[in-house]
Amino acid sequence: MSYRYIIAFSVIIGILVLLDIYTWRGIKKTVSKNFFLFFKWFIPSTTFLFILGFAVNVYRGDQGIHNAHYLLNITTGFTFGVFLAKLIIAAPFLIEDVFRYPIFVYNRLKTKKAEKVYLPSRRKFVRNISLSLAAIPLAGTIYAITRGKYNYEVKNIPLRLKNLPKSFEGLKVLQFSDFHAGSFDDYKAVEFGLSLINKQKPDVVLFTGDLVNNRAVESDPFIDMLSRIEAPIGKFAILGNHDYGEYMPFESEEEKQENSRLLEKAFEKSGFHLMLNENVQLERNGEIINLIGVENWGKPPFPQFGDLDRATKGIDQSKFNILLSHDPDHWEYEARQYPVHFDLTLSGHTHGAQFGVDIPGWQWSPVKYRYKRWLGLYKEDDQYLYVSKGFGFLGFPGRIGMSPEVVCFEFESMG
Known part of the structure; x- marks a missing residue:
């Protein structure tokens, strides 16, 4: 292991231990005798569990196990919630010390006998407030890691489109994004979420990237589920930044290339046409629209493999154009100003941070x-962008206020 990782890991452990010390300072005077010993051990135990869970995940990855385990996800999610609660409890006392001790040292040097000043009533008030607030992230996290991450919703969005051919009036286009196969710990819940796609009876299904977290093998348990998705006109997909295996080292460049080949094979087995900077024509009653799919393009440090010149080569620019691009920054910085007019661009990537508020x-x-464009529908100069908050989850194994989604667009012509 690189010395840099050792130093970074040591710093993180030091911060966690310091946080535990301040949390105990904030809580010890409010805990009854019956629970005193419990909390004295509970606080450091959750830090140990967090570190242990991280170590086990690293070990599983080294052993070629790239799909999540339910207990590990619960442990990681719960200890993260406890970490947030500790932060709320400890913060007032840490901030107080940051300001109080320099003043104390200054007075000590100046008068030679300065004494510490305590304000017990204020401390008690701050302690009670912080303890009450600490319950909020803990309760929210428990919901997020048990129910929130599989609380699938269907969004039905009618779109009035200026350049749409008459034959495509009423076309149902379904988008889902950011599957992140390696994160799932409940395959039946995932199967239910995917079943919602067929219930919308879509004409076209479009997947906008991040099938996996790092390795193609993560998708193996889900290929059969994905293959059961039906769309008479077709199923199409693009790659997201996580599909390139950039975030976990490979033994060699050959192994990395093999991972890419296996991922392409996974899309093929699932019945999806993987679009790698290319375009296809969707035909209905003799009329066509162009579907353009680019590889990932994001602001650094995200990879920029998307090539609009290559992807749009040979298309009739006067036709209606749908662009699939994983990162919404691509629309912001390239696609919107590109000579080809993209009537509708579909993206994902942001996950809505898996935390927030999404209400009408x-x-x-x-x-x-x-x-700038992070969730939902945007419109500028007759160009639409929709950013999905995604189907799966990554990192934190839960969702709070940002339910996973599938999005069904129904096209309407403006004439």
């Missing part, structure tokens, strides 16, 4: 401070 009239998530 109000959408919020911390990811909005990173991406």
Whole structure:
């Protein structure tokens, strides 16, 4: 293991231990004698569980096991919730010390006998408030890792489109995105989520990237489920940033290339046409629309393999064009200004941060401070962009306020 990783891991452990010390300072005077010993051991135990879970996941990856385990996901998610609760409890006391001790040292040096000043009533008030607030992320996390991540919703969105051929009036186009196969720990729940696709009776199904987290083998348990998705005109897919295996090292370049080949094979077995900077024509009653699919293009550090010149080669630019591009930044910085007019662009990638608010009239998530277009439908100059919050999850094994989704568009012509 690189010394850099050892240093980074040591720093993280140091921060976690410091957080535990301050959490105990904040809680010990409010715990009854019956629970005193429990909390004294519970606080450091959750830190140990978090580190153990991380180590086990690394070991499983080294052993070629790339699909999640239910107990590991629950442990990781729960200990993360406890971490947030600790942060809320410890923060006021940590901030107080940051300001109080320099003043104490200054006074000590100046007067030679400065004494610490305690404000017990204020401390008690702050302690009670922080303990109450700490329950919120803990309860939210428990919901997120048990129910929220599989609380699938179907969004039905009518789209009035200016350049749509008459034959495509009423076309049902279903999008789902960010599957992240290696994260799932309940295959029956995933099967139910995918069954919602066929219930919409779509004409076309479009997948907008991130089938896996790192390795093609993650998709193996789901190929049969994906192959049962039906769409009379076709099923099409693109790659996302996680589909290139960039976030976990390979033994050799040959092994990495083999992973790419296996991923392409997984799409083929699932009945999806994987679009690698290319275009196809969708035909209905003699009329056509263009479907353009590009590889991932994102702002650094994300890979920029998307090539619009190559993907649009040979198309009739006067036709109606749908672009599939995983990262919404591609629409923002390239596609929107490109000479070919993309009537509709479908993206994913952001997950809505798997945390936030998504209700009619109000959408919020911390990811909005990173991406200008991060969730839902946007329109500029007769060009639409839809950013899906995704079907799966990554990193934190849960979702709070950002339910996984499949999106069904029904096309309407503006004449």
